[in-house]
Amino acid sequence: MNLREIVNRNIDLQPWAEGERIPWDEPAFSQRILKEHLAQDNDAASRPAGLIKKQVDWIHRQLLAGKPARILDLGCGPGLYTARLAKAGHICTGIDFAPAPIEYAIQNAPENCTYLFADIRSADYASEQHDGYDLIMFIFGAFNLFRPVDARLILTKACAALKPGGLLLLEASSLDAVDQIGNQPAMWYSAESGLFSDKPHICLMETFWDDENTTATERFFIVDADTGQVTRHAASTQAYEQEQIEALLSETGFEKITFFPSLTGESEDDVNDFLVISAQKK
Numbered sequence: 001m002n003l004r005e006i007v008n009r010n011i012d013l014q015p016w017a018e019g020e021r022i023p024w025d026e027p028a029f030s031q032r033i034l035k036e037h038l039a040q041d042n043d044a045a046s047r048p049a050g051l052i053k054k055q056v057d058w059i060h061r062q063l064l065a066g067k068p069a070r071i072l073d074l075g076c077g078p079g080l081y082t083a084r085l086a087k088a089g090h091i092c093t094g095i096d097f098a099p100a101p102i103e104y105a106i107q108n109a110p111e112n113c114t115y116l117f118a119d120i121r122s123a124d125y126a127s128e129q130h131d132g133y134d135l136i137m138f139i140f141g142a143f144n145l146f147r148p149v150d151a152r153l154i155l156t157k158a159c160a161a162l163k164p165g166g167l168l169l170l171e172a173s174s175l176d177a178v179d180q181i182g183n184q185p186a187m188w189y190s191a192e193s194g195l196f197s198d199k200p201h202i203c204l205m206e207t208f209w210d211d212e213n214t215t216a217t218e219r220f221f222i223v224d225a226d227t228g229q230v231t232r233h234a235a236s237t238q239a240y241e242q243e244q245i246e247a248l249l250s251e252t253g254f255e256k257i258t259f260f261p262s263l264t265g266e267s268e269d270d271v272n273d274f275l276v277i278s279a280q281k282k
Contacts, residue, residue: 001230006204006221013208015215018234021145022196022220025119030100032195037078037101044195046080046140055263056084059135062265063167063278064090069134072161074120074154075142079105079113086113093133095123121150125161132163139171139263141274144178144237151238152252159253162281168254170245170277171263175214177273178239182209182216190225196233200225214239242275254279 010017023029036045046052059081060066068089073082076094078101086092091112096102097119105115116123125136136158143151158168186206196203204221215238222231240248246257260276261267 001221001232003223003228003230006230009219013217013219013234015210015213015217015236015238016147017217018219018232020147021235022233024098027099028198029196030098032198033098034078034100034104036195037080037104046077049080051264052080053084056081056088058263058265059137059169060085060088060090063135063169070130070132072125072133072136072158074136074138074158075140076105076115077101079109079115081137081139082113082115083108083110086110093127095120095125120154121146125157133161133166134163135167135169136162137169139169141171141173141177141237143170144173144239145235146238147236148238152248155248155252155254159281164281166281168249168277168279168281170249170275170279172240172245172275172277173237174272174275175239175241178214178216178237179209181218181237182207196220196222196231197224214241245275245277249277249279253282255282256280 024033033045040048071082071085071090071092073092073094076082076096077098079094082092082094087110094105094115095118097117099117102115102117109115138154138158146154162168184207188202188204190202192200194201194203202223202225204223206219208217210217215236217234217236220233222233242259249257257277257279260278263276
């Protein structure tokens with residue numbers, strides 16, 4: 001792209017019209033996102049280690065009653081949850097399609113922890129080594145990054161991969177959080193390097209909100225400071241009302257749907273970005 005194409009851009013961008021999401025699976029981009037996963041001064045990709053520890057403790061005690069379980073983590077990133085759960089005595093599997101984070105997870109995997117580099121929409125969750133998982137995790141708003149048809153597919157596959165009575169732990173971005181994404185003012189920044197490029201660049205960002213479908217779309221134009229070359233990225237986020245999530249879980253084979261205040265089980269009055277839900281396979 002060039003600067004003229006920015007001027008002549010579509011100013012009525014529809015959800016997913018310019019791509020599925022930012023390029024998590026591109027090798028160089030995934031190396032940069034790995035740095036964000038491991039950073040302790042922000043939660044752009046993963047939470048800080050102290051909070052993850054509290055959340056893993058809650059999952060171990062509240063959902064699994066402290067008993068050894070087989071766990072599948074969908075969109076596991078660098079394995080920050082699965083590694084801790086494995087050390088707590090669980091047998092864990094993680095799936096992710098970002099190459100650098102999954103390689104990091106493999107290289108740092110404790111005993112009883114394995115990883116698969118794959119897209120969770122097409123990956124096979126089943127295993128010949130056991131008859132199903134006790135718990136499947138789909139957390140940190142990853143659910144909202146998929147088109148509704150794909151989100152339904154993932155939930156259906158997760159239900160099929162669980163043992164009878166097994167649990168799904170779903171952490172979805174709230175409607176208010178997605179609304180805020182879609183209604184941000186346009187902005188720009190310059191950087192010597194960053195998430196979108198290792199080289200000096202300018203990032204121009206604008207957002208769109210589709211009120212009918214409750215979907216936010218972000219569009220990024222990355223302008224290389226040396227060449228003026230422009231790269232475009234776009235990402236859409238689907239919002240759901242609580243009742244819509246309950247209905248979708250029921251339709252994909254779940255019951256006993258329970259909402260929690262957070263992944264630590266504690267109310268956090270200043271944070272309402274996520275809905276934390278457990279659901280049992282029928």
